[in-house]
Amino acid sequence: MREVAVIGIGLTKFGELWNKSFRQLITEAGSKAILDSGIEGKDIDAMYIGSMSSGRFIGQEHIGALVADASGFSHMHIPATRVEGACASGGLAVRQGYLSIVSGVNDVVVIGGIEKMNDVGGVSATETLATAADQEWEAFFGATFPALYAMIAKRHMHKYKTTKEQLAQVAVKNHANGAKNPNAQYRREIPIEMVLNASPVATPLGLFDCSPVSDGSAAIVMCAADIAKKYKDNPVKIIGSGQGSDTLPLHGRRDICTLDATVHAAKKAYKQANIKPSDVDLAEVHDCFTIAEICAIEDLGFVKKGEGGKAIDRKITTLDGTIPVNTSGGLKSKGHPVGATGVAQVVEIVQQLRGEADRRQVKNAKIGLAHNVGGSGATSVVHIMEAM
Amino acid sequence: MREVAVIGIGLTKFGELWNKSFRQLITEAGSKAILDSGIEGKDIDAMYIGSMSSGRFIGQEHIGALVADASGFSHMHIPATRVEGACASGGLAVRQGYLSIVSGVNDVVVIGGIEKMNDVGGVSATETLATAADQEWEAFFGATFPALYAMIAKRHMHKYKTTKEQLAQVAVKNHANGAKNPNAQYRREIPIEMVLNASPVATPLGLFDCSPVSDGSAAIVMCAADIAKKYKDNPVKIIGSGQGSDTLPLHGRRDICTLDATVHAAKKAYKQANIKPSDVDLAEVHDCFTIAEICAIEDLGFVKKGEGGKAIDRKITTLDGTIPVNTSGGLKSKGHPVGATGVAQVVEIVQQLRGEADRRQVKNAKIGLAHNVGGSGATSVVHIMEAM
Numbered sequence: 001m002r003e004v005a006v007i008g009i010g011l012t013k014f015g016e017l018w019n020k021s022f023r024q025l026i027t028e029a030g031s032k033a034i035l036d037s038g039i040e041g042k043d044i045d046a047m048y049i050g051s052m053s054s055g056r057f058i059g060q061e062h063i064g065a066l067v068a069d070a071s072g073f074s075h076m077h078i079p080a081t082r083v084e085g086a087c088a089s090g091g092l093a094v095r096q097g098y099l100s101i102v103s104g105v106n107d108v109v110v111i112g113g114i115e116k117m118n119d120v121g122g123v124s125a126t127e128t129l130a131t132a133a134d135q136e137w138e139a140f141f142g143a144t145f146p147a148l149y150a151m152i153a154k155r156h157m158h159k160y161k162t163t164k165e166q167l168a169q170v171a172v173k174n175h176a177n178g179a180k181n182p183n184a185q186y187r188r189e190i191p192i193e194m195v196l197n198a199s200p201v202a203t204p205l206g207l208f209d210c211s212p213v214s215d216g217s218a219a220i221v222m223c224a225a226d227i228a229k230k231y232k233d234n235p236v237k238i239i240g241s242g243q244g245s246d247t248l249p250l251h252g253r254r255d256i257c258t259l260d261a262t263v264h265a266a267k268k269a270y271k272q273a274n275i276k277p278s279d280v281d282l283a284e285v286h287d288c289f290t291i292a293e294i295c296a297i298e299d300l301g302f303v304k305k306g307e308g309g310k311a312i313d314r315k316i317t318t319l320d321g322t323i324p325v326n327t328s329g330g331l332k333s334k335g336h337p338v339g340a341t342g343v344a345q346v347v348e349i350v351q352q353l354r355g356e357a358d359r360r361q362v363k364n365a366k367i368g369l370a371h372n373v374g375g376s377g378a379t380s381v382v383h384i385m386e387a388m
Numbered sequence: 389m390r391e392v393a394v395i396g397i398g399l400t401k402f403g404e405l406w407n408k409s410f411r412q413l414i415t416e417a418g419s420k421a422i423l424d425s426g427i428e429g430k431d432i433d434a435m436y437i438g439s440m441s442s443g444r445f446i447g448q449e450h451i452g453a454l455v456a457d458a459s460g461f462s463h464m465h466i467p468a469t470r471v472e473g474a475c476a477s478g479g480l481a482v483r484q485g486y487l488s489i490v491s492g493v494n495d496v497v498v499i500g501g502i503e504k505m506n507d508v509g510g511v512s513a514t515e516t517l518a519t520a521a522d523q524e525w526e527a528f529f530g531a532t533f534p535a536l537y538a539m540i541a542k543r544h545m546h547k548y549k550t551t552k553e554q555l556a557q558v559a560v561k562n563h564a565n566g567a568k569n570p571n572a573q574y575r576r577e578i579p580i581e582m583v584l585n586a587s588p589v590a591t592p593l594g595l596f597d598c599s600p601v602s603d604g605s606a607a608i609v610m611c612a613a614d615i616a617k618k619y620k621d622n623p624v625k626i627i628g629s630g631q632g633s634d635t636l637p638l639h640g641r642r643d644i645c646t647l648d649a650t651v652h653a654a655k656k657a658y659k660q661a662n663i664k665p666s667d668v669d670l671a672e673v674h675d676c677f678t679i680a681e682i683c684a685i686e687d688l689g690f691v692k693k694g695e696g697g698k699a700i701d702r703k704i705t706t707l708d709g710t711i712p713v714n715t716s717g718g719l720k721s722k723g724h725p726v727g728a729t730g731v732a733q734v735v736e737i738v739q740q741l742r743g744e745a746d747r748r749q750v751k752n753a754k755i756g757l758a759h760n761v762g763g764s765g766a767t768s769v770v771h772i773m774e775a776m
Contacts, residue, residue, distance in 0.1 A: 001491075001492055001493075002491075023524075046631075052449055053443050053449050055441050055443045055444045055516075055519050056443045056444055056449075058523065059519055059523050059527070060519055060523040061440055061441050061444075061472060061474055061519040061520055062472070062473060062474035062519065062520045062521075062636065062762055062763050062766060062767065063472075064472070064473050064480075064633070064767065065473065065474075065633045065634070065636050065649075065762065065763065065766035065767045066522070066636045066766075068633045069633070069634075069635045069636045069640070069766065070636075073633075074633065074634055074635040074636075074640065077632040077633055077634060077648055077649055077651075077652035077653075078632075078633055079483075079631035079632065079633065080473075080633045080767070081471060081473060081480050081483075081484065081631075082471070082472045082473060083469060083470070083471055083472075083484075084449060084450070084451075084452070084470045084471075084472055085450060085452050085453065085468075085469060085470060086449055086450035086453075092452075092469050095467075095469075096469065096471075096484055096487075099484075099487055099488050099491045099493055100487050100491075102491035102492070102493060103389075103390075103487045103488075103490035103491040103492075104389055104490065104491075105389075105487055105490060128443070131443050131447055131448050131449040131450065132449055132450045133450075134454070135446065135447050135448040136411075139447070243434075243467035243469075244465040244466075244467065245452070245453045245456045245457070245461075245462065245465055245466055245467065245468045246453070246457075246462055246465060247457045247462040248450065248453050248454045248457045248458075248462075252457070252462060260465055261453075261465055263465075264465035265465075374450055374453065375450050375453065378450060378453035378454075378457065379450065379452065379453045379468070
């Protein structure tokens with residue numbers, strides 16, 4: 001199978017960016033990635049864009065073509081495709097770009113992820129985010145995402161004795177990492193008391209257990225691995241790519257504490273990469289809520305099912321732990337512009353594997369993993385990367 | 389490069405289907421395609437779904453996972469991805485499924501296209517369709533799709549002396565074909581006077597120059613060509629696939645009478661198939677408006693630029709002409725559930741190449757082409773197929 005490498009990365013600041021439009025954000029991230037990669041516009045064979053709900057947020061569908069056009073590539077008539085899988089849209093765009101290079105049809109592909117969630121007119125972000133859940137079985141009855149993940153948290157606490165303090169420690173850790181990330185939405189460390197005493201959103205989840213509503217964009221340039229060093233001295237190879245699905249509503253699952261879509265996607269990715277979970281040096285996981293990070297480190301095989309809470313107590317996922325998780329600050333502190341997230345995770349891993357992560361650099365990082373989830377786990381995408 | 393074949397097709401009736409939901413439509417089309425293909429559920433490696441604006445129409449994003457779930461495949465955790473490119477969403481889904489098989493990662497893929505545009509609450513279909521245009525430069529100022537295509541028509545009439553009668557003849561032909569298609573939304577022939585005297589929508593386009601607002605779904609099963617005959621006696625090979633983009637708004641184009649995205653996509657597809665336009669026996673083209681079919685037969689190279697109107701007069705595109713176009717009735721008469729259209733075009737071509745098109749069968753059909761456009765031409769996808 002043809003191998004693929006990431007040769008360029010670009011990221012905007014994440015946050016409430018009232019003075020930046022959708023078009024400004026995606027072209028900023030894209031330009032940075034292209035400049036970083038060493039390619040020229042004429043080298044680009046295709047573009048893939050991940051965005052969850054541009055139609056509802058900014059009244060604009062058809063954003064594959066929009067992005068190619070806004071980036072100044074309309075005269076090249078290159079294929080430009082939008083991919084959507086709720087909050088996993090970015091990860092899915094990475095995977096489609098990857099597959100298109102593996103196919104041999106494309107050599108160089110630009111992948112963007114974007115969401116503009118603030119300053120979007122009369123639409124409530126919570127209501128639009130609920131379109132990632134099951135409209136007929138969940139959203140219609142008023143279930144929003146904090147409510148769905150609160151149910152997962154309640155069950156996890158009941159079944160595995162996971163505590164509110166363990167959930168809170170996830171937020172504390174991710175804010176500590178985000179404080180070291182210049183692009184993060186929230187750049188301050190928070191004490192555990194602040195998390196524990198925050199306003200409840202959906203019990204047991206409080207305000208600081210939830211990722212924010214964010215604007216932002218991320219982009220990467222990928223190419224066939226055998227031509228990567230022509231453009232870039234330190235490319236990062238994608239050594240595993242896996243994707244999985246599950247029931248759209250939570251009630252259909254075998255076990256709501258396990259995201260089988262993640263288990264399935266990770267299994268595929270590990271097999272392709274020919275590694276074990278213990279070989280992974282760091283991971284960006286989908287912590288849309290603190291409980292989601294606990295489930296993720298279990299489902300990805302870093303710890304056994306049910307032991308995620310205890311693993312947080314043991315601090316194995318901190319920057320100097322055995323498996324640092326969400327060194328970027330994660331969705332929780334870096335921010336969660338939903339369509340951008342999956343691409344931004346790859347940006348962080350590449351930065352770490354290149355040794356360019358500055359104050360949040362993980363020592364001797366050789367293999368990194370990115371894990372992006374849609375909805376309450378109906379879609380999951382896992383990519384494993386290694387420095388070349 | 390690995391070759392790919394279509395082994396199963398499925399289509400719902402198109403129309404105002406007040407008694408059928410999004411989920412019912414997509415599972416009906418998908419089940420038909422799977423039954424037709426000879427595969428079993430366990431054979432499916434991935435699903436791709438084309439839909440333009442499920443988020444706005446039915447308040448539901450994340451429909452890749454929804455479709456896998458509603459189809460009963462959630463326990464298999466197969467990758468399920470939604471692809472969007474406005475009215476070209478279906479064609480893009482076909483192309484992504486195709487690329488994923490070419491890559492060698494997938495062997496058997498199900499592709500669905502779907503739109504539910506009636507019975508969708510307070511949303512105006514015209515306003516949601518306008519999200520395929522440029523929100524900031526077109527839709528914001530009130531330009532809807534009839535208006536944009538009316539500008540193309542005006543220019544074509546001015547530059548090439550194309551007449552209202554020639555536009556009308558496109559509608560007459562497509563209604564004559566649609567009358568022979570049991571799944572078409574409109575199943576009656578119409579006289580040219582009815583088209584010419586219809587209420588104006590956006591001059592020079594009248595009501596019968598416009599495709600309708602429709603509900604419907606289409607699905608196909610594709611697999612690696614070397615295993616196709618294991619499942620199906622008469623597979624149809626995809627011998628060319630091309631995709632192109634252009635400026636999102638009309639005003640940026642080199643020439644608004646030419647869809648350069650189509651020219652580019654067709655060039656790629658013809659080159660891959662190693663054929664000339666004159667080798668094509670029949671085509672399904674994107675006639676969202678009558679003028680669009682005239683531009684399409686020019687841009688696809690069936691006639692020279694500017695001679696599309698005269699070609700209609702010469703009746704070369706009728707069922708017994710030299711290059712029958714839109715034997716299904718086209719978007720005009722079969723209906724245009726936007727995300728379904730690109731997949732439904734492939735369904736028609738496969739039916740024709742198998743010799744199963746009944747009263748609308750084209751004699752000696754060996755090579756067929758499907759042409760799907762997003763917006764006013766910012767995205768275009770072309771697939772060329774041949775019986776195996």
